[in-house]
Amino acid sequence: MNISTYARLLTKKRKNDVVIYFIFQVLSIIIFSSFSNFIVGDYYASKEHLGNIVIGFSRMDLCLLILLPIFFLNLHGFDFYLRSKSEEITIFKIGGASYSKIIHFIFKELRIILMLALVIGLPLGLVTSTMVMSIASTSIQILDLIVAIPLMTIILFLVIFILQMLYLFALIIRFLDINSLSELLRYKKAYTSNQKDIAYSKLNLTTIFNVVIGVISLYWLWYFLMYSTVGNAGDLILGSAFGSIVYIFSIRGVVCYGILWIRDMFMFNKTNAYLILTYLFQFFIKMKSTIMLFGLSVFFLITSTLLNFGNYTEVVILMIVCIVTALFLFFTFFFQTTNMVRNQITNFDQLYRLGKTKKDIHKIIFWEIFIFCTISSLLIYALPFISLYKYCLGNVISTAMVNLITLCYTAIALIMSVCIYQYSMYLLKKSKEEV
Amino acid sequence: MALIKAVNLHKVFILEIGVKKETVDQDIKGKMQTLREYIDVTKSITVLSGIDFSIEEGDYIVIMGPSGSGKTTLLNMLSAIDIPTKGTVHINDQLTRNLSDNKLANIRYKYIGFDFQNFYFLEELSVRHNIASPLVMQEEDESMIIERVNEIAEQLGICDLLDKYPKQCSGGQKQKIALARALVTHPKIIVADEPTGNLDSNNANMLMQIFDELNHKGKTILMVTHDCWIASYAKKVLYFKDGKIVETLVRKDGISKEEFFLEVLDLNSKHN
Amino acid sequence: MAIFKVKNITKIYNPKSLSPTIAINDIDLTINAAEFVAVMGPSGSGKTTLLNILTGIDKATSGEIIIDGIALNELTEQELAKLRYQKFGYIYQDFNLVNELSIFSNIAFPLMLNQVNKKEAKARISQITKELGVFELLNKYPNQCSGGQLQRISIARALINRQNILVADEPTGDLDSKNSEEVIRLLKKINEQGVTILLVTHDAKVAAKASRLIYINDGKIFNELQKGNKEESCFYQEIAQMIAKSRIGVIKDGTN
Numbered sequence: 001m002n003i004s005t006y007a008r009l010l011t012k013k014r015k016n017d018v019v020i021y022f023i024f025q026v027l028s029i030i031i032f033s034s035f036s037n038f039i040v041g042d043y044y045a046s047k048e049h050l051g052n053i054v055i056g057f058s059r060m061d062l063c064l065l066i067l068l069p070i071f072f073l074n075l076h077g078f079d080f081y082l083r084s085k086s087e088e089i090t091i092f093k094i095g096g097a098s099y100s101k102i103i104h105f106i107f108k109e110l111r112i113i114l115m116l117a118l119v120i121g122l123p124l125g126l127v128t129s130t131m132v133m134s135i136a137s138t139s140i141q142i143l144d145l146i147v148a149i150p151l152m153t154i155i156l157f158l159v160i161f162i163l164q165m166l167y168l169f170a171l172i173i174r175f176l177d178i179n180s181l182s183e184l185l186r187y188k189k190a191y192t193s194n195q196k197d198i199a200y201s202k203l204n205l206t207t208i209f210n211v212v213i214g215v216i217s218l219y220w221l222w223y224f225l226m227y228s229t230v231g232n233a234g235d236l237i238l239g240s241a242f243g244s245i246v247y248i249f250s251i252r253g254v255v256c257y258g259i260l261w262i263r264d265m266f267m268f269n270k271t272n273a274y275l276i277l278t279y280l281f282q283f284f285i286k287m288k289s290t291i292m293l294f295g296l297s298v299f300f301l302i303t304s305t306l307l308n309f310g311n312y313t314e315v316v317i318l319m320i321v322c323i324v325t326a327l328f329l330f331f332t333f334f335f336q337t338t339n340m341v342r343n344q345i346t347n348f349d350q351l352y353r354l355g356k357t358k359k360d361i362h363k364i365i366f367w368e369i370f371i372f373c374t375i376s377s378l379l380i381y382a383l384p385f386i387s388l389y390k391y392c393l394g395n396v397i398s399t400a401m402v403n404l405i406t407l408c409y410t411a412i413a414l415i416m417s418v419c420i421y422q423y424s425m426y427l428l429k430k431s432k433e434e435v
Numbered sequence: 436m437a438l439i440k441a442v443n444l445h446k447v448f449i450l451e452i453g454v455k456k457e458t459v460d461q462d463i464k465g466k467m468q469t470l471r472e473y474i475d476v477t478k479s480i481t482v483l484s485g486i487d488f489s490i491e492e493g494d495y496i497v498i499m500g501p502s503g504s505g506k507t508t509l510l511n512m513l514s515a516i517d518i519p520t521k522g523t524v525h526i527n528d529q530l531t532r533n534l535s536d537n538k539l540a541n542i543r544y545k546y547i548g549f550d551f552q553n554f555y556f557l558e559e560l561s562v563r564h565n566i567a568s569p570l571v572m573q574e575e576d577e578s579m580i581i582e583r584v585n586e587i588a589e590q591l592g593i594c595d596l597l598d599k600y601p602k603q604c605s606g607g608q609k610q611k612i613a614l615a616r617a618l619v620t621h622p623k624i625i626v627a628d629e630p631t632g633n634l635d636s637n638n639a640n641m642l643m644q645i646f647d648e649l650n651h652k653g654k655t656i657l658m659v660t661h662d663c664w665i666a667s668y669a670k671k672v673l674y675f676k677d678g679k680i681v682e683t684l685v686r687k688d689g690i691s692k693e694e695f696f697l698e699v700l701d702l703n704s705k706h707n
Numbered sequence: 708m709a710i711f712k713v714k715n716i717t718k719i720y721n722p723k724s725l726s727p728t729i730a731i732n733d734i735d736l737t738i739n740a741a742e743f744v745a746v747m748g749p750s751g752s753g754k755t756t757l758l759n760i761l762t763g764i765d766k767a768t769s770g771e772i773i774i775d776g777i778a779l780n781e782l783t784e785q786e787l788a789k790l791r792y793q794k795f796g797y798i799y800q801d802f803n804l805v806n807e808l809s810i811f812s813n814i815a816f817p818l819m820l821n822q823v824n825k826k827e828a829k830a831r832i833s834q835i836t837k838e839l840g841v842f843e844l845l846n847k848y849p850n851q852c853s854g855g856q857l858q859r860i861s862i863a864r865a866l867i868n869r870q871n872i873l874v875a876d877e878p879t880g881d882l883d884s885k886n887s888e889e890v891i892r893l894l895k896k897i898n899e900q901g902v903t904i905l906l907v908t909h910d911a912k913v914a915a916k917a918s919r920l921i922y923i924n925d926g927k928i929f930n931e932l933q934k935g936n937k938e939e940s941c942f943y944q945e946i947a948q949m950i951a952k953s954r955i956g957v958i959k960d961g962t963n
Binding site: 001087090091093094095097098099101 | 516543544571572581
Binding site: 267268271274278279281282347350351352353354355356357358359360 | 764784785787788789790791792793797803804805806807808812815816817818819820822823824825828
């Protein structure tokens with residue numbers, strides 16, 4: 001009976017949270033392994049032989065491309081993981097455990113997960129990296145197609161890993177600091193702050209500002225896509241990233257205000273619609289913009305690269321990137337949304353007591369999730385799709401490719417909403433059993 | 436030397452700072468109009484105002500009072516969970532005010548055992564692991580931990596539950612497990628917040644008998660409850676209202692439990 | 708005229724497990740219109756379960772419940788839900804207001820369910836909130852209001868559909884003494900206007916304001932007291948004595 005046993009037992013039993021965090025870690029490792037060779041290795045003779053994909057990409061750009069998803073994955077994954085631990089932390093704190101003991105315990109748990117993730121992720125990463133390299137070798141002159149792991153890759157991996165650990169450590173400390181024991185013990189319902197909601201619900205300076213910025217950013221992005229040259233991919237990333245930030249923040253404001261405006265029309269007519277829109281508003285307000293941001297940036301990157309469409313094989317590589325990106329977005333989006341639904345569960349009990357049937361409540365949950373997923377997916381994909389289509393007109397293969405990508409994306413979005421709904425139903429059932 | 440000594444305790448919770456006041460009214464046409472006044476107001480609640488209190492070893496004290504009077508806050512102050520806004524709390528002659536979170540945790544570990552109304556178990560671990568958790572987190576010697584757990588389980592009569600899970604136990608059993616966890620660190624004082632809150636009358640009486648035995652063996656007990664019958668098991672009852680101790684009732688030698696119960700009832704009705 | 712007519716209800720949780728919990732054990736109860744009934748009992752005695760069953764939120768394992776002539780067992784889910792916003796008004800210890808909606812929307816919610824038109828809704832809401840003294844809060848959100856205000860808002864919500872049965876589950880539980888007194892005074896006033904009140908509490912002082920007290924212990928009705936023409940303080944003493952004796956175990960059935 002020691003801390004390690006506890007860590008092991010608790011990891012084994014709390015499957016959901018652990019598995020999600022674990023998958024994220026595995027994905028990070030796979031991405032890293034697949035593309036790290038491009039950053040680090042000297043597999044090509046000279047820049048001219050790089051082919052159209054990596055033309056103009058400096059190593060820093062590729063580095064950014066890989067670090068960004070890893071960083072986001074860990075950020076969301078760990079946040080989710082930590083929040084599910086707050087009850088354990090309360091219990092240990094009551095028993096007299098100090099900060100250092102608790103952190104020690106959390107890291108023991110993390111160690112198990114991370115070791116497993118490494119063990120599974122690295123071999124898988126090697127496989128994908130070989131795939132990527134062999135596809136790339138058809139258009140790029142690869143000097144040494146050895147499935148070897150150069151020293152630099154290992155060093156880079158360790159650096160990223162240590163940075164990640166430091167960041168997690170900081171997150172844990174911050175979490176322990178913010179949640180004092182007396183607050184953790186309060187078993188009365190805590191009302192969360194609604195300041196943002198109030199700001200968005202009126203036609204005031206904030207909303208007008210958001211609309212104006214939204215229009216400007218849309219125009220800016222459009223101009224950028226129309227007239228930019230594919231000279232330096234780094235510029236493209238930066239430009240699209242900046243435009244996306246502005247787009248996200250302002251569009252979100254517009255969407256939120258729009259939702260409330262529509263909601264007020266339903267106020268005394270259809271209570272279901274009224275409630276769905278209320279929860280939808282909550283989703284959009286609380287949704288972390290980083291996901292949308294990230295999704296948009298990567299899609300813009302892919303768009304701008306496809307502008308220089310050439311080789312069939314290059315497209316396949318880009319497809320891999322697309323799919324992997326979609327998988328990230330899927331997971332992050334998935335548990336962000338389920339987290340938000342989880343916070344709404346007490347609400348549903350209140351609704352039942354006020355006079356809504358269980359069927360109605362299920363309907364409300366389904367529609368709020370479905371509409372949220374649809375609108376978010378549209379927001380993320382709309383601009384890249386338009387620019388893709390515009391530039392691929394005339395080229396039959398490219399149009400077909402774009403259609404295929406769109407189809408895959410739609411399918412993933414639909415599957416995601418169904419998954420979130422099923423998981424929410426499961427959460428609802430579980431909470432009723434506990435009561 | 437008092438085990439816990441509190442002098443001039445105050446606790447203020449700040450809710451909002453700098454609120455602007457809006458008044459809504461209807462004009463002649465019946466339309467809602469909002470008038471805005473900007474007032475600098477700090478909204479705060481003084482939950483405890485000037486408490487002087489001390490607990491000696493071997494005491495059995497119950498704090499009673501209406502809901503919202505600040506009993507739980509007082510308990511939090513006295514058991515190193517929270518720090519007062521003004522005033523001092525000494526636990527075993529150590530001032531809690533300027534201590535870091537770690538040192539407070541240490542005090543909790545050494546002197547205090549907690550028994551709450553809502554058990555706070557780790558559902559994924561067995562009962563044995565739950566009881567042992569304070570010791571395990573301090574990384575004590577394994578054989579010592581196993582011995583202690585068995586000893587406490589025997590004392591409370593829950594040996595057959597040790598390998599089960601909290602979910603499989605009834606309310607009364609769960610309360611015994613929570614008490615076992617509080618006792619496993621051999622604390623000097625047991626702090627209980629409405630321990631019989633979720634129990635039926637039989638289980639409540641059984642639990643109170645265990646507390647009685649513990650007190651006879653020398654453990655100090657500090658309890659909060661709103662139930663007069665439960666309170667009458669104590670040696671001293673403090674009535675708490677709106678942040679102050681309004682009366683202390685001491686059980687005289689020789690009077691029976693029933694008589695003391697009627698005294699406690701009178702105390703309650705007097706202050707209502 | 709009887710509003711509640713309850714016969715032989717029993718509620719068992721986990722009937723198939725090794726240790727099933729018998730929350731309600733064969734209770735018979737009749738409550739007449741405009742009565743102010745308080746239900747008391749130690750924790751775990753089944754008070755809240757009884758309340759849930761009487762108002763259709765929970766289903767009894769066996770037994771018959773008739774409310775205003777309507778048998779609950781025969782109603783569909785839809786009709787039961789309708790009952791919840793047309794017949795009953797609820798107030799809870801932790802207020803149970805929807806945090807995401809403004810106070811106005813919270814109070815208007817039963818009206819929305821009842822499909823009242825907007826103009827009339829606004830009129831009704833302003834009238835009732837003015838009476839209760841919370842009119843200024845209509846544009847705010849629950850997290851900006853104090854406990855006493857929130858409970859008054861709950862009362863507004865509970866009566867907005869002109870319901871004639873008010874169900875209160877420990878309404879003074881989270882309030883300080885001043886606000887508690889205010890809420891109880893309001894309930895008394897509402898009862899004088901003809902609303903039947905069913906109140907669950909563990910506080911004898913709150914129960915003393917009622918006209919009838921039912922004491923439940925371990926799922927059974929232990930004793931019933933009527934206020935009659937007594938003074939309130941007299942009734943309170945009677946209640947306190949009864950609780951005392953029930954704990955000491957002198958009384959086994961309902962005789963004094």
